[in-house]
Amino acid sequence: MGFAHAVGGTRYLFPDLRTLLARATPLRSGDVLAGVAAETAQERVAAQRALADLPLRHFLDEAVIPYEADEVTRLILDRHDAAAFAPVVHLTVGGFRDWLLAAGPEALAALGPGLTPEMAAGVSKIMRLQDLVAVAAKCRVVTRFRNTLGLPERLSLRLQPNDPVDDPRGVAAAILDGLLLGSGDAVIGVNPATDNLETTIRLLDLLDAVRDRYAIPTQSCVLAHVTTSLLAMERGAPVDLVFQSIGGTEGVNRSFGVSLALLREAHEAALALGRGTAGTDCMYFETGQGSALSAEAHHGCDQQTIEARAYAVAREFSPLLVNSVVGFIGPEYLFDGKQITRAGLEDHFCGKLLGLPMGVDVCYTNHAEADQDDMDALLTLLGVAGVTYVMGVPGADDVMLAYQSTSFHDGLYLRAALGRKPAPEFEAWMERMGIEAASGAGRLPLPPALIGLL
Amino acid sequence: MELRRFTSARVALGRAGHGLPTAAHLDFQEAHARARDAVHSALDLDALEAALGLPAIRVASQAADRRSYLLRPDLGRRLREADRARLPPAPGAFLFVVADGLCAIGVQRQAPALITAALPMLRRAGLGVSPVVLASQARVALGDEIGEAMGAAMVAVLIGERPGLSATDSLGLYLTLGPRRGRTDAERNCISNIRPGGMTPAAAAEKLLWLAGAALRLGATGVALKDEQPGRALLP
Numbered sequence: 175m176g177f178a179h180a181v182g183g184t185r186y187l188f189p190d191l192r193t194l195l196a197r198a199t200p201l202r203s204g205d206v207l208a209g210v211a212a213e214t215a216q217e218r219v220a221a222q223r224a225l226a227d228l229p230l231r232h233f234l235d236e237a238v239i240p241y242e243a244d245e246v247t248r249l250i251l252d253r254h255d256a257a258a259f260a261p262v263v264h265l266t267v268g269g270f271r272d273w274l275l276a277a278g279p280e281a282l283a284a285l286g287p288g289l290t291p292e293m294a295a296g297v298s299k300i301m302r303l304q305d306l307v308a309v310a311a312k313c314r315v316v317t318r319f320r321n322t323l324g325l326p327e328r329l330s331l332r333l334q335p336n337d338p339v340d341d342p343r344g345v346a347a348a349i350l351d352g353l354l355l356g357s358g359d360a361v362i363g364v365n366p367a368t369d370n371l372e373t374t375i376r377l378l379d380l381l382d383a384v385r386d387r388y389a390i391p392t393q394s395c396v397l398a399h400v401t402t403s404l405l406a407m408e409r410g411a412p413v414d415l416v417f418q419s420i421g422g423t424e425g426v427n428r429s430f431g432v433s434l435a436l437l438r439e440a441h442e443a444a445l446a447l448g449r450g451t452a453g454t455d456c457m458y459f460e461t462g463q464g465s466a467l468s469a470e471a472h473h474g475c476d477q478q479t480i481e482a483r484a485y486a487v488a489r490e491f492s493p494l495l496v497n498s499v500v501g502f503i504g505p506e507y508l509f510d511g512k513q514i515t516r517a518g519l520e521d522h523f524c525g526k527l528l529g530l531p532m533g534v535d536v537c538y539t540n541h542a543e544a545d546q547d548d549m550d551a552l553l554t555l556l557g558v559a560g561v562t563y564v565m566g567v568p569g570a571d572d573v574m575l576a577y578q579s580t581s582f583h584d585g586l587y588l589r590a591a592l593g594r595k596p597a598p599e600f601e602a603w604m605e606r607m608g609i610e611a612a613s614g615a616g617r618l619p620l621p622p623a624l625i626g627l628l
Numbered sequence: 629m630e631l632r633r634f635t636s637a638r639v640a641l642g643r644a645g646h647g648l649p650t651a652a653h654l655d656f657q658e659a660h661a662r663a664r665d666a667v668h669s670a671l672d673l674d675a676l677e678a679a680l681g682l683p684a685i686r687v688a689s690q691a692a693d694r695r696s697y698l699l700r701p702d703l704g705r706r707l708r709e710a711d712r713a714r715l716p717p718a719p720g721a722f723l724f725v726v727a728d729g730l731c732a733i734g735v736q737r738q739a740p741a742l743i744t745a746a747l748p749m750l751r752r753a754g755l756g757v758s759p760v761v762l763a764s765q766a767r768v769a770l771g772d773e774i775g776e777a778m779g780a781a782m783v784a785v786l787i788g789e790r791p792g793l794s795a796t797d798s799l800g801l802y803l804t805l806g807p808r809r810g811r812t813d814a815e816r817n818c819i820s821n822i823r824p825g826g827m828t829p830a831a832a833a834e835k836l837l838w839l840a841g842a843a844l845r846l847g848a849t850g851v852a853l854k855d856e857q858p859g860r861a862l863l864p
Binding site: 203206207335336337338341343344346347348350351355505506509539540541545546567568569570571573576577578581583586587589590 | 631633634637638639640641643648659660666667698699700702730790791793794
């Protein structure tokens with residue numbers, strides 16, 4: 175079955191749901207590269223109008239990637255909760271947009287299990303930035319491991335103390351700097367420069383020693399491949415959160431070296447360690463538009479629809495944290511600040527609507543048409559949208575991954591501008607340690623000697 | 629503050645209210661400006677040929693300009709049709725392709741020294757070396773099409789790495805055995821971070837020779853070929 179709509183005297187035809195969604199997507203370079211974007215502005219709006227008229231129920235009848243061909247499609251349809259879907263079952267995509275704008279937080283929270291990622295992606299394509307912000311701000315998602323994340327009026331930070339050669343002294347110095355500036359309540363999470371078991375265990379031991387020494391109510395993570403984390407757990411290493419990059423098709427996950435079965439195995443192994451004191455949410459996932467095209471595993475879908483499907487993979491494993499690394503992939507997928515901004519807000523909206531504790535790595539590379547002003551704008555918009563957490567990188571300059579993210583200072587700015595506080599357990603710890611008072615005076619209340627720095 | 633001794637990261641920047649002090653803010657802006665301009669740097673082909681002291685063949689990809697190069701990586705992997713006829717046959721030879729990539733600065737500075745150091749080693753090892761190809765608006769995989777057209781046994785693509793805030797002169801090297809269109813990145817070995825403060829061109833040339841020898845013995849480059857070159861550990 176196909177879809178059609180006339181605009182400006184031309185009747186535009188869209189042969190299937192996958193094509194309709196792609197043509198309705200606001201312009202971005204990755205969809206042009208894939209050859210799935212609308213060719214004209216009028217074709218795009220024709221697709222948006224046809225999409226707005228489409229009954230939401232249709233998403234349960236037509237998969238964008240066949241059920242038989244893809245385990246992510248099977249997961250999405252097998253897990254669909256018809257009872258949760260009931261409040262919106264009679265609506266079109268356009269009617270659903272109106273419903274979302276008027277709905278209260280309780281109705282939104284109850285709806286999540288009834289939505290497929292494609293429904294969330296579909297409605298986002300006919301929403302403006304302010305719609306994406308307004309609806310996401312009403313979504314409540316709370317997760318727990320050693321503290322409580324996602325409460326109202328809170329904003330958390332992932333402390334990202336990466337070092338170009340995994341030098342433990344460099345990592346420790348960045349951790350201390352970040353803690354002094356109020357960062358680290360979401361997680362203290364290091365990207366290792368090399369995905370190597372010995373390095374991973376050494377970093378895990380370091381992070382656990384720092385956390386334990388200062389009794390910090392937070393969790394640590396070394397963002398190694400899930401198979402490396404499994405080996406580290408077998409060796410008795412202190413793994414709080416298991417990390418993995420994931421995508422929205424079986425093929426892109428294969429390119430990342432994972433499957434649903436492998437993620438399940440890792441989730442069970444981390445649960446069995448029982449290291450959480452406030453809760454059992456122990457997975458950390460990263461995603462980002464464009465990864466499926468990059469792996470040639472996009473099945474002719476637009477990159478934002480595939481990205482939303484990654485959230486179905488994430489929610490299967492009750493993660494503590496999920497974030498889109500929105501500007502990392504480069505200008506051939508998201509060309510400039512405008513495209514990165516829209517993608518960041520789409521990802522946050524879709525993740526929250528589907529029930530995920532969604533953060534965003536507000537970031538860019540040096541070959542993208544973007545700068546600090548673009549990041550300030552997206553960061554502020556995400557703050558208003560109630561983003562669960564953002565990154566804290568020393569001076570916004572990641573010296574290992576060679577890209578620019580948000581800084582410890584950016585976290586302080588956003589909390590102050592919007593009246594947000596860290597996770598309550600972490601806030602109490604900061605007060606106990608006298609961190610804000612000492613930091614303002616330029617002193618160091620956490621003696622570096624204690625972790626062997628000096 | 630004392631933390632600066634332990635890392636090249638931007639730690640201990642101080643605060644102005646909740647923001648960055650002016651000097652730290654402008655330091656960042658300057659580093660970003662340098663990196664942005666570096667993305668738009670172009671190879672000075674005459675100077676490169678003079679530094680090499682060797683005859684070279686000049687080609688370009690199908691990406692017509694920088695914007696097209698950034699938006700369409702597929703075009704940067706394809707040879708401009710008119711340039712194909714200019715490639716001489718070099719059956720079974722070792723081929724160097726020098727490419728601008730995402731930043732020409734490091735290529736201009738490090739590629740001649742690397743090739744000059746590698747040539748006598750390759751010849752001593754009994755490998756015939758073809759004329760060097762200089763490629764503009766090029767991605768790594770352009771070396772596959774060039775190598776295939778010339779019949780080369782192996783191609784080393786020397787290409788500018790994406791500029792960062794701390795370094796805009798970093799060169800990368802990608803080695804592929806049996807170059808032909810459709811090779812994937814999993815079928816290449818990479819030597820990265822060739823620059824002052826990183827790996828020297830001479831050390832990269834030695835590693836290249838080791839990898840080339842191992843590739844010929846194994847009959848493959850890429851994930852099957854592990855870098856087991858004896859040498860210094862990364863950390864003390």
